[in-house]
Amino acid sequence: MLHLGERQTLTVVKKVDFGVYLAESQTSSERVLLPRKQVPEGTSLHDHVDVFLYKDSKDRLIATTQQPALTLHQFAVLRVSQVNRYGAFLDWGLEKDLFLPYKEQLVKVQEGDEILVTLYIDKSSRLCASMKGIYHLLETNSPYETGDTVEGRVYEFSKNFGAFVAVDDKYSALIPSSEDHSALRIGQVIQAKVRNVKPDGKLDLTMRDKAYLQIEKDAEHILKVLDEYAGVLPFTDKASPEIIQRETQLSKNAFKRAVGRLYKEHKILITDTAIRRTDN
Numbered sequence: 555m556l557h558l559g560e561r562q563t564l565t566v567v568k569k570v571d572f573g574v575y576l577a578e579s580q581t582s583s584e585r586v587l588l589p590r591k592q593v594p595e596g597t598s599l600h601d602h603v604d605v606f607l608y609k610d611s612k613d614r615l616i617a618t619t620q621q622p623a624l625t626l627h628q629f630a631v632l633r634v635s636q637v638n639r640y641g642a643f644l645d646w647g648l649e650k651d652l653f654l655p656y657k658e659q660l661v662k663v664q665e666g667d668e669i670l671v672t673l674y675i676d677k678s679s680r681l682c683a684s685m686k687g688i689y690h691l692l693e694t695n696s697p698y699e700t701g702d703t704v705e706g707r708v709y710e711f712s713k714n715f716g717a718f719v720a721v722d723d724k725y726s727a728l729i730p731s732s733e734d735h736s737a738l739r740i741g742q743v744i745q746a747k748v749r750n751v752k753p754d755g756k757l758d759l760t761m762r763d764k765a766y767l768q769i770e771k772d773a774e775h776i777l778k779v780l781d782e783y784a785g786v787l788p789f790t791d792k793a794s795p796e797i798i799q800r801e802t803q804l805s806k807n808a809f810k811r812a813v814g815r816l817y818k819e820h821k822i823l824i825t826d827t828a829i830r831r832t833d834n
Contacts, residue, residue, distance in 0.1 A: 556584050558607050558615065559626035559673055560682050562669045566601045576603060576617055588617040594620055611650060615728055622647045624673050631707065631723050632683065634667040644671065644683055658684035661740050665830055669741045670709045670720055685709070685740070689718060692726035694755030701749045704759070707740050719744070719759060727757035734805040735761070736795070772812035777821065780831045787829040 555578065557564070561579035566575035569647065573590040574597060577583075588605060606625070607619035623646040624630035632644040635651055642663050654663070654671060658703070663669060671683040672691065688698065688709050698704055698721070706719035706727055716731040717738055727733050729746065746759040762768050779802050781789055789797055791813050795806040800807055813829065816822045823830045 555585055556615065557610045557626075558609070558679070560612060560673060561604060561606050561625060562603050563602050564617070566597060566599050569599060574603075576605065578733055580679070586617045588619070589649075592617070592619045594619065599717055606648075608648065608650070611658050613680065617639075618648060620648055624671075626675070626681075627691075628675050629670055629672045629688055631668050634663050634665050634669065637663065637665055644669075646683075648773065650683065652683045654683040654685070656732050658682065658686060663741070667741050668707075670707060671724065688720065689726065692720055693724050694726050696721060696725035696751075696755065696757060698725075698748050698751070698757060700748050703745060704748060705743060705745055705756070706759070708740055708742045708744065710740065711735075719746070721757060721759075724757075725757065727759050731760060732776045733760060733762060736799050736805050737803040768808075769815050772808050773815045773821075775804070776802060776809070776816060777831065778813050782830070785831040788827070790824055790827065790829055831834055 559680050565579060566574045567585060568575040574588050574593050575585045576588055577585045586607060588603065592742060594603065595768045603619065605619055606622055607615060607617055610616045610746060623632055632646050632652065634642050636643040636647045641656045642654040642659070644654055645650045664738055669685060670688050671685055672687050675685055676682045704721045705725055706721035708717055710718040710721050712718065714731060715728060716733065717729040717735040719727040721727045744761060746761045747756050749760040750758040752758065791810040798804060798806050798809045804812070813822065817824060821831065821833045
């Protein structure tokens, strides 16, 4: 039987001008074309060829000797090559890009984004990508311990649990909801510290340093943002959390703490409508 979305070792059962036909055996009724440009040099009848099976632009089953970035029910980081009104298309190493429908997107992706996806077969028997279901595929046997610094990719958010992260794009981790993660976005690669290793091997992460260190970092960040605004920020800590996050990538609470530090150090002046840098 031929398996869409999987790699198989098949037998050459017929040679034609435009390629070779492959099957499980000489007597198998199911056959698939391996196009001429994909046929390894010197291939003869009865030879075995390792191929991946997918569908071409006309929805016909076809074989390729190219290695895609993922196979059925696996996951991988893929780059968004195009977005249109139907969904997105991902570069997965084959001539035909992989389709990511809008209904399988956790957020609307943009061209150039790099995201974790799985491969599945839709109701029309086509291979498609999904941003859902990554959690159950990640490994829980990471080599990391409490206190280690790790790198991971954000792949999903939950109001109840927090931000889900794939450490090294393979290990299951979470930034708990008790920690502010409002500035993060899906696909973003972050650095964090392991706060706890759970009994099941999953990691709890934190992006916050000790409080006094974090306030210093946030204050320096705000000074840089002020410089980008020519020294005058057109809002104060009374602005909405959405505006503060969009313009500074800080939560409202973190912004207020850092602004308070800068005000005490006489580095800023706060008016009713703006924050002005005073130490230029």
